[in-house]
Amino acid sequence: MFDMIKRLRQNNNLRKKNYFKKSIASYRKTSKAINIDYRSATEDELQQIRNAVIEDRKRESKKSVLILIVSAIVTGLLLLLILSFW
Numbered sequence: 001m002f003d004m005i006k007r008l009r010q011n012n013n014l015r016k017k018n019y020f021k022k023s024i025a026s027y028r029k030t031s032k033a034i035n036i037d038y039r040s041a042t043e044d045e046l047q048q049i050r051n052a053v054i055e056d057r058k059r060e061s062k063k064s065v066l067i068l069i070v071s072a073i074v075t076g077l078l079l080l081l082i083l084s085f086w
Helices: 002-016 021-033 043-085
Strands: none
Touching: 021 043
């Protein structure tokens, strides 16, 4: 019974958050960069916007992975340096 209540609360919390806000903002930003009105765009223009958004997301994810790798290497080197002087 408590598990059911917990799941219902979690589902309600998920519905309250606006997960699609970023994607909507990225579509609007991309459509403005391409000079297309998003609401009256044709199917080809919408596909062009989707492709641009996908490329932006890929670029951002590669950037995040690169930052993660660099920070892990720097942290490892700092730990190695600290342990070598200890």
